[in-house]
Amino acid sequence: MINSIDIYSKLEFKEEIPKYIQIANFIKNLIEKKKIKDGQKLPTIRELSVFLNVNSITIVNAYKKLKSEGYAYQKVGSGSYAKVKEISFLFRKEYSNSLKKLLIDDLPDIVDFTGETNTEVLFPIDDLKETINKVLDRDGVNALISNNTYGYKNLISTINKNFWDSKLNEEDMIIISGAQQGIDIVSKGILNINDNIIVEKPTYGGALSVFKWRKANIFEVPVENDGVNLERFEKILQKNKIRCFYTMSYFQNPTGISYSLEKKKRILELAEIYDFYIIEDDYLSELVYEDTISYIPFKWLDKNARVIYIKSFSKIFLPGIRLGYLVAPELFRESLQNSKFNTDITTSSLMQRALELYIYENKWKENIRYLNLEYSKRYKVMKDILDNEFKDLVTYIDPKGGLNFYLTIKDDKITSKDLFIKLKKKGVYITPGIMFFTSSNDGQNTFRIGFYQTDIEKIKKGLDILREELI
Incomplete structure (x- = not known):
């Protein structure tokens, strides 16, 4: 753990950027690189202002910026402390970037249990064309x-x-x-x-x-x-x-x-x-x-x-x-x-x-009936596989509708974040539970899988790969 204020000597100010922003960004970088640990006390305002030869208000504003971005918190009468955001904040970026980097050519080969790639559209496009043409002719x-x-x-x-x-x-x-x-x-x-x-x-x-x-x-x-x-x-x-x-x-x-x-x-x-x-x-x-x-x-x-x-x-x-x-x-x-x-x-x-x-x-009602018919088939297939092949691996609450299942891993030896990384290498994408909580300590053993962008063939393929990783 770094206890010495000397670590701040590496900060070199640039004229074009306000000093409080540079100080905040410097400390943020130290926290993200684990050179400042979670919960570690930051230097007092007076101590750091003297060391960096800046006005105390500059340090106050730097600490305010860190707190507003979730990299620090204050204890009344005690001072400011570092707050690590790596698990939730950085992983959210990794999760989002993983999906953004998928190429159109890759989509047919992946199993998207996240529902975020739009690999298929269950909608009668001809109906939409006809409707738009009617609107243009009319209006x-x-x-x-x-x-x-x-x-x-x-x-x-x-x-x-x-x-x-x-x-x-x-x-x-x-x-x-x-x-x-x-x-x-x-x-x-x-x-x-x-x-x-x-x-x-x-x-x-x-x-x-x-x-x-x-x-x-x-x-x-x-x-x-x-x-x-x-x-x-x-x-x-x-x-x-x-x-x-x-x-x-x-x-x-x-x-x-x-x-x-x-x-x-x-x-x-x-x-x-x-x-x-x-x-x-x-x-x-x-x-x-x-x-x-x-x-x-x-x-x-x-x-x-x-x-x-x-x-x-x-x-x-x-x-x-x-x-x-x-x-x-x-x-x-x-x-x-x-x-x-x-x-x-x-x-x-x-x-x-x-x-x-x-x-x-009334085309809306027809489409909803079609969607219910199609998605209910996928729901039943996914539910049957989970009930028969995953009963010793996960638990879940039966949604009885919608587009997702939320699973809790029984084995505490693997986290959903680790599971995401392993599955991604095999072309299967899930949403780890950490994405749905404010604290990085929650959701470690839960994840969401959906059938919005997966037909029955892909559901079977993806669940088979998922099961292999959980066994």
């Missing part, structure tokens, strides 16, 4: 002109009529470019620095990134078979002023669980008692393979304007076409509209009109 150049920042009015009305029995106030609806943008818009619109937010543990990594970027304080509540642990949930509410609760109510990512009606009702009651709002991310509720699951989202039950509902069409329309919508309480209408405008001004007018016509002509 002409207007189809290409974006004249409403918050969405094509006919699409909003069609969504309201077909999916909500015309019960929503259409002024509260905004068309967005997918769920990720929706989470970002909501976060910018209603969260301030140091606001408290509760998330499921584990949860969608993209949401965690947004909340961290907003510098919110994140509280995690463990997920059970039918939703979060309510006892743990309420204890956090009792001790902290919570602004929001982010949840995926159906086929939660990554666990695949769906909320029971009782837990939804209780959480809505708690939202009113403790004055917080629910961000409901609904991205796969159409894909139900067993009739034990009924569709009643938080938003349907919301009587006190506590739910901000986000819906994505990306997985069930076309993956390359980012479309969705959000519904906000009137209280947040203006702030979320402003947030949307400041994010991207508008969403593709042509694709909004095409989606509207697709829904209006």
Whole structure:
């Protein structure tokens, strides 16, 4: 362990970059290279300012930058300490880069259990061509002109009529470019620095990134078979002023669980008692393979304007076409509209009109029936193999819908990160559990596999290779 301040003598300042940034980056590099250990105390502000011959304010700003980026933390009355981000932060980069580096020519030979490569599209392209041609014939150049920042009015009305029995106030609806943008818009619109937010543990990594970027304080509540642990949930509410609760109510990512009606009702009651709002991310509720699951989202039950509902069409329309919508309480209408405008001004007018016509002509329902038929076959094949060939290797909660299984490794001798690296060499890609937690200590023995981009042949091939590595 490096205890001497002499290590900072290697820092050479450059004129064009502010000194506090150079100091922060230098310390960050030492932490990443393990020359400064996790939890090691950093020099005092006075000590380092004297040693580097800089103003103490420069060191204060450098430490603030390190803390904001997650490379340091402060103990009141004790000083600043290094925080290692290598496991979670650096591995996220490695995971993302591994998928980005895949060439188109490589895709037919790999087994993508992550669902992130778009190697196949289960969508009737001819239907889309026909729909777009109809839109262009009907609307002409207007189809290409974006004249409403918050969405094509006919699409909003069609969504309201077909999916909500015309019960929503259409002024509260905004068309967005997918769920990720929706989470970002909501976060910018209603969260301030140091606001408290509760998330499921584990949860969608993209949401965690947004909340961290907003510098919110994140509280995690463990997920059970039918939703979060309510006892743990309420204890956090009792001790902290919570602004929001982010949840995926159906086929939660990554666990695949769906909320029971009782837990939804209780959480809505708690939202009113403790004055917080629910961000409901609904991205796969159409894909139900067993009739034990009924569709009643938080938003349907919301009587006190506590739910901000986000819906994505990306997985069930076309993956390359980012479309969705959000519904906000009137209280947040203006702030979320402003947030949307400041994010991207508008969403593709042509694709909004095409989606509207697709829904209006009932082709949407036909496609959902087709997707349910195809994905249910893959779900059953994957489930049968897991039940028969992996029962001594992993455990899981049966999702009964959606696109993923979340597996827990029984043998503690291998981590999901190591498993990812080994499988990647054999052309099989999984998503390690570490991607779904705020702490690098969690998710070490869990991983997610999906059948969104894997047909039955690839499912069998990939699971066979996976089994070999787990034995």
